[in-house]
Amino acid sequence: MAGARGLGLLLALLPVVSAPMPGTVVRLNKAALSYVSEIGKGPLQRALHVAVPYFLDRSGEVLQPIRIQIVNVHLPQFDLKFIADFGIRLSAAANFTFKIFRVPEPLELTLPVELLADARVAQSSIETPVISIPYCLPLLGYSSDFDDSNSTSRALLALVQEHIRAVLSNKLCLGVASLVQEFNAHLGTLIGLNPVGPESQIRYTMINEPTVTSDYISFDITAVLFLLGKPIILPRDPPPFALPEHVHDEDTTATVGLSQDLLDSALLLLQKAGALNLDITGQLRSDDNPLNTSELGQLIPEVAHQFPEPMPVVIKVRLRATPVATLHPNNATLRLQPFVEVLAVTSNSAFNSLFTLDVVVDLSLQLSVSRAKLQGTTSVLGDIQLAVSYSNVGFIDMGQVRALMGSVFEKPLLNQLNALLGIGISLPNVVNLLYVDPEVFVYEGYVVVSSELFYLH
Incomplete structure (x- = not known):
């Protein structure tokens, strides 16, 4: 509960975004339930390891606490399955081994238990998934360990067994509920801010109740990107995003x-962050920027006239328009439209603007x-594509200049872009949850990640 209150406080401190935000959909399939039952067996066993109070033996003249x-x-069987329009059904079979400290010597007793519980999955007040247990039933068996021939001992052990059964019938479901509360606190980490860059973050929240079918549970989630604490708002209202049924893969x-x-x-x-703006500078002999006024002067006579001595050239690349991504089946592309200014360094270290270019760069985008x-x-x-926007050096024959100019800023621009894209954007996840063996598929207008999950204990 303390975790939920802390998350509620965190959400209250985050900026409120009223405009429609980009949507994502997360589907957890039957394979997810198999994985949860596998890694959840240990925590469930610990949750069922409840304390049993002393049994008061009244058979003698004095009460004897045992x-x-x-x-x-031991949990030999733990299964989970989806219940359409509700949540998840839990069924487990357990064998409890007890040590009874009787006189003259202790006795071990094994009791079989079957546990049935229904877990409802809903949306919490802090816009994260929340699980509740409206129904829980322990089915308690009887021990077959009575091998003591003394009828008095057998009678005592029968009473002890009834005492244990009464305790378990009350406490086992409380243990399950306690485990679910811990899990809810973990699910609450979905709303945390994840860094995208030094000054930017992304936050995911649920936008409605989850959809549950007999094959999967689906969460509609909205994503908000922040720059310097302010949300990024698209100039248009994004339409609701729904993941088509045909991309469902129950084996994933x-x-x-x-x-x-x-x-x-x-x-x-x-x-907006200016992350793709760059200045390409160099000396007269530089591998990063081999361009200088002498080389330009061979193609543009006025440059040679203004700079009879070779001087370094600086290239300023500014992204004035938002990059445009296009998604078609199995094909993602990206278009950049930078504005490039070419300047020469004068003898007194000032900068003279030579000319400016409007540039269009089409890129193939590979997602992973x-x-x-x-x-x-x-x-x-x-x-x-290069086009002269403004020139202080007269006519420029782009047929001659294109190859030289493109080679100078293409590599630094791509290096900068790929470094930024390599940082990546966090996918919807909770703390310690990783995507394993993922595959990325591009469809018309959306991307699908199909993946196994791995939880770091």
Whole structure:
């Protein structure tokens, strides 16, 4: 409960965003339930390891307290399945081993138990998934360990067994409820801010009740990107995003659908942050920027006239328009439209603007997932389009200048972009949850990540 209150306080401190935000959809399939039952067996065994109070033996003249201790809970069977329009049904079979500290010597007793519980999955007040247990029933068996021939001992042990059964019938469901509360606190970490860059973050929240079918549970989640604490708002209202049924794969643990609008928001963030703006500078002999006034002067006579001695050239690349991503089946592309200014360094270290270019760069976009982040790499498609916007050096024959100019800023621009895309954007996840063996599929207007999940204990 303290965790939930803390998360509620965190949410209250975050900026409120009223405009529609990009949507994502997370589907957890039957394979997810198999994985949860596998890794949850240990925590459930510990939750069922409840304390048993002393049994008071009234058979003698004086009350004799008999200490009882659970020494082992073995869970040979633990299954989960979806209940359509409700949540998840839990069924488990356990064998409890007790040590009864009787006189003259202790006795071990084994008791079989079947546990049935229904877990309802809903949306919490802090817009995270929340699980409740409206129904829980322990079915208690009887021990067959009575091998003591003394009828008095057998009678005592029968009473002890009834005492244990009464305790378990009350406490086992409380143990399950306690385990679920811990799990809810963990699910609450969905709303935390995850860094995207030094000054930017992303936050996911649920926007409605989850959809539960007999095959999967689906969560509609909205994503908000922040730059310097302010939300990134697209210039248009994103339409609701729904993940089509045909992308469902019940053999995969998780299926995550990411709308086109999420990519658009990330690209708008890059543009607003000025992350793709760069200055390409160099000396007269520089591998990073081999361009100088002498080389330009061979193609543009006025440059040679203004700079008879070779001087370094500086290239300023500014992204004035938001990059545009396009998603078609099995094909993702990205268009950049930077504005490039070419300046020459004068003898007194001042800068003279030579000319400016409007540039269009079409890129192939390859998406991948590492741990819990969506990452990208790009490569140039076709030729870079260059057009003179303004010139202080007269007529420029772009047919002659194009190859020289493109080679100078293409590599630094791609290096900068790929470094940023390599940082990645966190996918919807909770603390310590990783995406394993992910595959990324591109459809018309959205991206799907199909992945196994791994929880770091």
